[in-house]
Amino acid sequence: MALVLIDVALSPFAQKVKIALREKNIPFEMRGTDLTVADPVRAASPRGEIPLLLDGDAAIWDSSIILDYIEDKWPEPALMPKDPLGRARARQIEELCDGPFEAVIFCTSEVTVFRRASGELQASILAEAKSSLQQLFAYLEQQLGEQPYFGGAAWGRADCAVFPHVMNARGQRTPPADGSRLAAWLARALERPSVQQTMAEAKAGIAEFKAMAEAYAGSQAKRQYRDYRLDWMLKAGGASIVQEGLAKGNIRFGGLVG
Numbered sequence: 001m002a003l004v005l006i007d008v009a010l011s012p013f014a015q016k017v018k019i020a021l022r023e024k025n026i027p028f029e030m031r032g033t034d035l036t037v038a039d040p041v042r043a044a045s046p047r048g049e050i051p052l053l054l055d056g057d058a059a060i061w062d063s064s065i066i067l068d069y070i071e072d073k074w075p076e077p078a079l080m081p082k083d084p085l086g087r088a089r090a091r092q093i094e095e096l097c098d099g100p101f102e103a104v105i106f107c108t109s110e111v112t113v114f115r116r117a118s119g120e121l122q123a124s125i126l127a128e129a130k131s132s133l134q135q136l137f138a139y140l141e142q143q144l145g146e147q148p149y150f151g152g153a154a155w156g157r158a159d160c161a162v163f164p165h166v167m168n169a170r171g172q173r174t175p176p177a178d179g180s181r182l183a184a185w186l187a188r189a190l191e192r193p194s195v196q197q198t199m200a201e202a203k204a205g206i207a208e209f210k211a212m213a214e215a216y217a218g219s220q221a222k223r224q225y226r227d228y229r230l231d232w233m234l235k236a237g238g239a240s241i242v243q244e245g246l247a248k249g250n251i252r253f254g255g256l257v258g
């Protein structure tokens with residue numbers, strides 16, 4: 001039976017999984033979902049999130065757990081390094097990208113595409129975002145060192161995890177500096193068929209994303225302000241944004257969906 005991935009084309013977490021599945025040559029089908037409505041297809045995730053991987057009767061949620069699952073079930077070609085330190089490093093980079101990095105991208109979208117702030121508040125949050133991204137880029141640049149990929153000579157797990165977020169930062173007009181090692185890594189990533197296919201799908205999903213933003217602006221659905229996203233929004237001075245979203249009912253927190 002074919003694997004089914006429940007995804008949204010612009011989700012960096014779904015993109016990470018699709019790139020990994022494609023790098024491992026694992027066939028799968030994609031099934032979209034509308035995050036602005038309570039789609040029963042997401043019920044298998046206690047957090048109401050995508051990506052969700054359906055393998056027969058089993059549903060696996062959380063992109064990092066999905067990557068562990070596919071690596072365990074289809075070990076070759078391996079995306080995880082074999083040595084313990086290499087594995088720890090890949091997991092650290094993934095944690096940093098899916099947590100603090102994604103939070104900056106998410107909050108930037110909140111005050112631009114999702115129109116939760118304007119004027120001075122928007123400008124100061126965007127300035128804070130640029131500074132957070134520079135810090136994240138510096139860390140990634142240092143992790144990359146002189147190697148072509150985050151795991152060394154070959155594309156691996158950490159590369160799958162970093163790519164969607166660096167690409168989103170570029171989409172939000174903060175690309176890695178010209179001439180930097182991270183910019184060269186991004187150019188190498190963009191040559192890979194797994195990445196190209198995933199990005200073509202993302203491009204086709206832009207209209208869907210904009211429609212989603214309209215639905216949230218109209219208070220019909222809740223954006224998930226969880227852990228790092230909430231931390232960063234508060235740190236960047238956006239407490240009033242959170243309060244307003246709660247008053248309008250178009251923000252939810254993390255944890256289990258009720």
Ligand SMILES: N[C@@H](CCC(=O)N[C@@H](CS)C(=O)NCC(=O)O)C(=O)O
Pocket residue numbers: 008010011012013035048049050051061062063064098222223224
């Ligand atoms: N830690 C999760 C995060 C997944 C996540 O945040 N997915 C978002 C889409 S990018 C989602 O499904 N959000 C649910 C919502 O907006 O209600 C993972 O790695 O899979």
